[in-house]
Amino acid sequence: MPCCGPATRSRSCPPSAVAERQADLRIRLWNGTFDPLANLAAWQEELPGESSPAAAEAHFIGRVRNTTAAGEPLEALELEHYPGMTELQIKRLAAACARRHGLAAVRVDHRVGRIAPGEAIVLVAVRADRRGPAQRALMELLEAIKGEAPFWKREWSAGRGRWVGNTPLAGG
Amino acid sequence: MPRPPKPPLMQPSVTVLLFGQLREAAGWERRELALNDAGDPPATPAALWRQLHLEGLGSPWRVAVNHHFVPPHAVLRPGDEVAFLPPISGG
Numbered sequence: 001m002p003c004c005g006p007a008t009r010s011r012s013c014p015p016s017a018v019a020e021r022q023a024d025l026r027i028r029l030w031n032g033t034f035d036p037l038a039n040l041a042a043w044q045e046e047l048p049g050e051s052s053p054a055a056a057e058a059h060f061i062g063r064v065r066n067t068t069a070a071g072e073p074l075e076a077l078e079l080e081h082y083p084g085m086t087e088l089q090i091k092r093l094a095a096a097c098a099r100r101h102g103l104a105a106v107r108v109d110h111r112v113g114r115i116a117p118g119e120a121i122v123l124v125a126v127r128a129d130r131r132g133p134a135q136r137a138l139m140e141l142l143e144a145i146k147g148e149a150p151f152w153k154r155e156w157s158a159g160r161g162r163w164v165g166n167t168p169l170a171g172g
Numbered sequence: 173m174p175r176p177p178k179p180p181l182m183q184p185s186v187t188v189l190l191f192g193q194l195r196e197a198a199g200w201e202r203r204e205l206a207l208n209d210a211g212d213p214p215a216t217p218a219a220l221w222r223q224l225h226l227e228g229l230g231s232p233w234r235v236a237v238n239h240h241f242v243p244p245h246a247v248l249r250p251g252d253e254v255a256f257l258p259p260i261s262g263g
Binding site for chain 2: 062079080082084085088089110121122142145146147148149150151152153154163164165
């Protein structure tokens with residue numbers, strides 16, 4: 001169960017001393033390729049710098065594997081979403097996570113549509129005042145997105161598509 | 173001055189959406205469904221699931237109404253958008 005759900009509070013998620021600060025939330029879905037490092041650099045440029053007490057950042061970039069869950073060569077990963085709700089739900093999850101950890105800023109970029117192996121599928125970046133909240137928030141927001149944001153994956157291999165379930169954390 | 177013709181009465185209805193493997197198994201993705209005027213019993217996502225003969229697909233993993241997750245027995249109102257969602261696999 002992700003910690004960043006709307007009505008949950010885990011013992012591993014202590015509220016930060018700056019929990020009341022309004023976080024800067026930037027959520028974007030991409031129908032085509034995006035460059036996660038360029039987006040990350042742009043995000044860092046745009047955020048307030050020296051005036052902010054937030055000195056810790058944690059980032060995650062996920063890319064599409066080149067094999068299916070069954071180990072066959074992957075042609076493409078198709079990612080269906082629910083337009084309108086998916087963006088809103090990621091924003092809700094990010095806002096809940098930001099409140100819980102006192103984050104200063106969150107950025108989530110997520111691909112939709114047909115994605116080739118090696119292409120970025122998700123970028124999650126968080127900024128906090130300490131490394132602990134930043135790292136915990138990053139992991140929990142990722143898990144929340146995987147399980148609570150309406151996306152559906154279909155693997156394409158040898159011209160055939162197969163819907164897949166969520167992957168456990170240990171399996172990535 | 174002659175009165176303009178009355179617009180046709182709008183039947184109270186909801187929009188039903190299917191996604192992913194649910195959409196493919198059912199063979200459709202969007203339907204407009206009239207609500208029972210009497211409201212007795214009240215319309216719920218669970219009742220719509222039966223009314224649309226979707227029981228053969230099992231149970232939807234989650235239901236959303238107007239972009240919010242709701243329990244399957246939430247009462248629906250005219251104009252609601254009801255989405256039946258298969259297991260989520262994002263990120």
